[in-house]
Amino acid sequence: xxxxxxxxxxxxxxxxxxxxxxxxxxxxxxxxxxxxxxxxxxxxxxxxxxxxxxxxxxxxxxxxxxxxxxxxxxxxxxxxxxxxxxxxxxxxxxxxxxxxxxxxxxxxxxxxxxxxxxxxxxxxxxxxxxxxxxxxxxxxxxxxxxxxxxxxxxxxxxxxxxxxxxxxxxxxxxxxxxxxxxxxxx
Amino acid sequence: xxxxxxxxxxxxxxxxxxxxxxxxxxxxxxxxxxxxxxxxxxxxxxxxxxxxxxxxxxxxxxxxxxxxxxxxxxxxxxxxxxxxxxxxxxxxxxxxxxxxxxxxxxxxxxxxxxxxxxxxxxxxxxxxxxxxxxxxxxxxxxxxxxxxxxxxxxxxxxxxxxxxxxxxxxxxxxxxxxxxxxxxxxxxxxxxxxxxxxxxxxxxxxxxxxxxxxxxxxxxxxxxxxxxxxxxxxxxxxxxxxxxxxxxxxxxxxxxxxxxxxxxxxxxxxxxxxxxxxxxxxxxxxxxxxxxxxxxxxxxxxxxxxxxxxxxxxxxxxxxxxxxxxxxxxxxxxxxxxxxxxxxxxxxxxxxxxxxxxxxxxxxxxxxxxxxxxxxxxxxxxxxxxxxxxxxxxxxxxxxxxxxxxxxxxxxxxxxxxxxxxxxxxxxxxxxxxxxxxxxxxxxxxxxxxxxxxxxxxxxxxxxxxxxxxxxxxxxxxxxxxxxxxxxxxxxxxxxxxxxxxxxxxxxxxxxxxxxxxxxxxxxxxxxxxxxxxxxxxxxxxxxxxxxxxxxxxxxxxxxxxxxxxxxxxxxxxxxxxxx
Numbered sequence: 001x002x003x004x005x006x007x008x009x010x011x012x013x014x015x016x017x018x019x020x021x022x023x024x025x026x027x028x029x030x031x032x033x034x035x036x037x038x039x040x041x042x043x044x045x046x047x048x049x050x051x052x053x054x055x056x057x058x059x060x061x062x063x064x065x066x067x068x069x070x071x072x073x074x075x076x077x078x079x080x081x082x083x084x085x086x087x088x089x090x091x092x093x094x095x096x097x098x099x100x101x102x103x104x105x106x107x108x109x110x111x112x113x114x115x116x117x118x119x120x121x122x123x124x125x126x127x128x129x130x131x132x133x134x135x136x137x138x139x140x141x142x143x144x145x146x147x148x149x150x151x152x153x154x155x156x157x158x159x160x161x162x163x164x165x166x167x168x169x170x171x172x173x174x175x176x177x178x179x180x181x182x183x184x185x186x
Numbered sequence: 187x188x189x190x191x192x193x194x195x196x197x198x199x200x201x202x203x204x205x206x207x208x209x210x211x212x213x214x215x216x217x218x219x220x221x222x223x224x225x226x227x228x229x230x231x232x233x234x235x236x237x238x239x240x241x242x243x244x245x246x247x248x249x250x251x252x253x254x255x256x257x258x259x260x261x262x263x264x265x266x267x268x269x270x271x272x273x274x275x276x277x278x279x280x281x282x283x284x285x286x287x288x289x290x291x292x293x294x295x296x297x298x299x300x301x302x303x304x305x306x307x308x309x310x311x312x313x314x315x316x317x318x319x320x321x322x323x324x325x326x327x328x329x330x331x332x333x334x335x336x337x338x339x340x341x342x343x344x345x346x347x348x349x350x351x352x353x354x355x356x357x358x359x360x361x362x363x364x365x366x367x368x369x370x371x372x373x374x375x376x377x378x379x380x381x382x383x384x385x386x387x388x389x390x391x392x393x394x395x396x397x398x399x400x401x402x403x404x405x406x407x408x409x410x411x412x413x414x415x416x417x418x419x420x421x422x423x424x425x426x427x428x429x430x431x432x433x434x435x436x437x438x439x440x441x442x443x444x445x446x447x448x449x450x451x452x453x454x455x456x457x458x459x460x461x462x463x464x465x466x467x468x469x470x471x472x473x474x475x476x477x478x479x480x481x482x483x484x485x486x487x488x489x490x491x492x493x494x495x496x497x498x499x500x501x502x503x504x505x506x507x508x509x510x511x512x513x514x515x516x517x518x519x520x521x522x523x524x525x526x527x528x529x530x531x532x533x534x535x536x537x538x539x540x541x542x543x544x545x546x547x548x549x550x551x552x553x554x555x556x557x558x559x560x561x562x563x564x565x566x567x568x569x570x571x572x573x574x575x576x577x578x579x580x581x582x583x584x585x586x587x588x589x590x591x592x593x594x595x596x597x598x599x600x601x602x603x604x605x606x607x608x609x610x611x612x613x614x615x616x617x618x619x620x621x622x623x624x625x626x627x628x629x630x631x632x633x634x635x636x637x638x639x640x641x642x643x644x645x646x647x648x649x650x651x652x653x654x655x656x657x658x659x660x661x662x663x664x665x666x667x668x669x670x671x672x673x674x675x676x677x678x679x680x681x682x683x684x685x686x687x688x689x690x691x692x693x694x695x696x697x698x699x700x701x702x703x704x705x706x707x708x709x710x711x712x713x714x715x716x717x718x719x720x721x722x723x724x725x726x727x728x729x730x731x732x733x734x735x736x737x738x739x740x741x742x743x744x745x746x747x748x749x750x751x752x753x754x755x756x757x758x759x760x761x762x763x764x765x766x
């Protein structure tokens with residue numbers, strides 16, 4: 001099954017390679033991996049998309065937690081979360097197809113970020129299905145180049161306002177201890 | 187970026203060079219011995235060492251692999267953190283096998299490697315290797331120190347990581363300019379790492395469930411591994427087994443954690459385990475795994491491993507739990523603390539007549555033990571098992587419990603596990619996880635350094651011994667009276683055995699056509715060499731070796747074709763044993 005795992009790590013050189021090395025060394029699979037700093041510049045967040053049965057996912061989470069630079073591991077799959085990916089797509093735009101491309105941009109609520117006499121570069125954001133649909137529909141027109149970010153994901157805030165995303169990030173230390181304890185106990 | 191302010195713990199502020207800070211940190215950690223080999227990148231570290239010869243003893247090995255194995259043997263035999271220092275590039279890469287060995291067996295080690303100056307890192311400089319990259323998968327954690335101001339904190343963290351939680355080797359890479367630079371020195375007295383909080387106390391609810399399961403089990407079995415020794419939990423393990431009359435089997439790493447003389451002891455389980463241990467683990471109804479990790483050499487075919495049991499697994503490392511075998515009651519925690527809590531819960535329960543409850547199960551085990559006891563056929567040549575039995579007998583007679591046995595890897599190791607009786611923890615030192623040939627001799631040197639008064643014997647094969655034989659010079663130089671018992675079968679016995687059993691006796695590259703004269707070789711190094719070629723010479727050779735306070739190599743010319751039995755072929759179920 002596909003799992004989206006969010007990992008908070010120390011923002012230090014070599015941490016990415018510890019994580020990717022763990023996956024390659026133990027034969028776990030990575031579909032996409034995304035890293036950037038959080039509000040706290042000493043912490044980075046990685047969003048990993050991986051596949052495996054329950055036992056493998058359990059191992060992945062435990063092995064990630066075991067790394068000294070990992071502060072917190074959260075498996076978003078199964079909880080309520082928002083997932084997004086961005087694609088930059090350079091599409092052929094000859095006189096005959098220029099209008100059609102712009103219509104597509106509209107339909108997918110994308111944007112044109114670069115233009116030339118023979119091409120448009122489009123920015124499209126959405127979940128995996130939406131990006132795939134855009135690619136499928138643009139392919140017949142002619143895709144010259146494509147760059148995708150990989151997924152980022154965030155847990156949805158409780159609707160009563162308590163325990164919002166930011167609050168959680170600020171309270172990382174406490175959360176990390178609790179989370180680790182929970183994973184360890186059972 | 188480091189997480190903690192180095193001055194958080196207070197202390198005096200003094201300006202020192204990185205090299206001096208390094209040594210001050212070691213002193214603060216109570217390190218009095220390090221193993222190492224100098225080189226260009228660690229020149230200033232070695233220069234400072236000269237000023238502290240009174241406080242820190244440096245053992246000069248002859249190969250960096252030997253330094254790490256010796257520090258490892260020192261750590262396993264004493265429970266302290268083993269420390270070594272090697273130079274950059276080849277010095278560091280030579281240390282890798284030692285580091286991987288310690289990692290697989292969870293040994294607390296600190297390996298300091300020299301590195302080229304920071305401005306040259308990445309330039310393919312002379313003797314440069316990305317050792318932090320190379321050792322990332324075989325250390326618990328590693329560091330490259332880029333600023334002398336971070337040095338004290340990194341060393342403090344490194345010691346903390348090495349010895350807490352599931353112990354392991356930590357590597358600290360020290361660029362030449364960082365060590366030469368100066369900084370104010372203060373050693374943090376406390377350490378707190380936001381992302382590292384190992385769990386020591388077991389979950390009380392899980393402990394109660396475990397006790398309940400054990401109490402109602404008719405055929406329980408304890409399967410104890412190296413974790414029991416690492417957490418010094420032998421006393422608690424023995425108390426639990428004896429109080430509830432539960433039989434105990436050990437993994438290779440666990441040998442010594444439970445008295446081998448106890449009637450409840452079944453010997454080692456697994457590929458070369460005893461008949462009764464493998465039968466018991468297959469037929470038990472409750473399996474209590476303590477500090478063991480269901481390694482493939484223990485389980486055989488996983489699907490058929492202990493199929494009728496409910497499983498309790500006590501381990502400090504959550505990743506060990508349900509990795510290979512799904513367990514019913516996992517307890518994450520330190521073996522000593524968890525076993526103590528279990529004993530307390532048992533005390534509170536109404537007392538039962540445990541020995542009577544288990545009588546039938548114990549009788550069944552005794553029957554298995556009699557069906558196929560460990561055995562070998564005697565002949566006119568020396569049998570390796572006979573040598574080990576004799577060493578066992580004679581060391582016990584002369585030294586009581588004051589001995590440490592190390593082994594190499596292969597047949598010598600398995601026969602030692604089978605035919606030597608270990609009664610105390612930290613008396614068997616062997617490379618279990620990685621299976622490193624060449625480990626035993628330098629590890630014996632390290633153990634001897636930690637325990638000058640004890641008899642330390644490396645039970646070796648002729649193949650393994652030759653892999654780190656250069657350390658004879660180290661043993662002679664430091665007057666370490668280590669004894670090496672070479673079970674010399676002129677071949678790589680374990681591989682030869684597999685070829686005999688699984689390759690239709692095609693002995694591809696396992697028979698040595700050229701063999702050094704170990705007696706002359708020992709003498710050339712300034713050690714003593716003794717040889718036995720007939721069974722009658724075995725005992726006199728052992729007695730003579732044990733009476734000499736110098737390094738001795740005993741060359742036992744043994745039967746080439748002897749195999750280790752029982753044997754469970756790789757991938758087979760534990761009940762599919764090949765017997766003698």
